[in-house]
Amino acid sequence: MTTTKTTRPKAARSHPDLSFETTLGQGRRVCGIDEVGRGPLAGPVVAAAVVLPPEGLPQALARAINDSKALSRAAREDLEPEIRAHALAFALAEATAAEIDHFNIHKATLLAMKRAYEALTGEPPAVALIDGKFTPDLPCLAEAIVKGDGKSQSIAAASIIAKVARDREMCRLAELHPHYGWDRNAGYPTPEHLEALRRHGVTDHHRVSFAPVREQKALSN
CATH class of the missing domain: 3.30.420.10 (Ribonuclease H-like superfamily/Ribonuclease H)
Incomplete structure (x- = not known):
């Protein structure tokens, strides 16, 4: 190789x-x-x-x-x-x-x-x-x-x-998680997505190793 x-x-x-x-x-x-x-x-x-x-x-x-x-x-x-x-x-x-x-x-x-x-x-x-x-x-x-x-x-x-x-x-x-606007933001940290993360929490499809998700998960525990 x-x-x-x-x-x-x-x-x-x-x-x-x-x-x-x-x-x-x-x-x-x-x-x-x-x-x-x-x-x-x-x-x-x-x-x-x-x-x-x-x-x-x-x-x-x-x-x-x-x-x-x-x-x-x-x-x-x-x-x-x-x-x-x-x-x-x-x-x-x-x-x-x-x-x-x-x-x-x-x-x-x-x-x-x-x-x-x-x-x-x-x-x-x-x-x-x-x-x-x-x-x-x-x-x-x-x-x-x-x-x-x-x-x-x-x-x-x-x-x-x-x-x-x-x-x-x-x-x-x-379609499974309509609050986050993933059909529009593709999961990127847009204001819409960050606000939904604060309001509705972390899903199984979020990357917990990324700081905004990790911080929100810590607040929820």
Whole structure:
């Protein structure tokens, strides 16, 4: 297993493309991995792994793909099924709130990424492009790319799939716990969420290791 921890020098690009995939892949199968949900007070952290065709995506789709944070919710919802349809493989995985509390958010994020890689079907990728500064323990070359969701098309595609999946999960959890506005805030510490936490307390889906939740739980005991 080979793991790299630093981003290789690249010329600045205004849009994610396949430069990393081509340079590091050298004809081998490459996946992009990204996660969503490090900052919320509730819900899982969700990771996606995506293998794009080496010849690239249809031009219009390729131009539309970007870091999920740079896209509107409607745009992500439109792009997600198109990415799924054209990808050679994709997989989703998560680490639960309980796992985040047990391991810490950093380790839980890497765990979700590793699970997403392991869930891919077909030939295992020989190269994994990881958004951020750190890589999970994978049986392949793993390249950490700082702000990779704005540089690598595979990572950007993974960020969109992960974001859509997590938003849907938070909408599902909002139906069970309607006071917290998770369908609107996705579990992030918005004023609405913090006020609901004070009024209604901590749920099983909250991350007790995060300070606002830990402090509220202590007040309730």
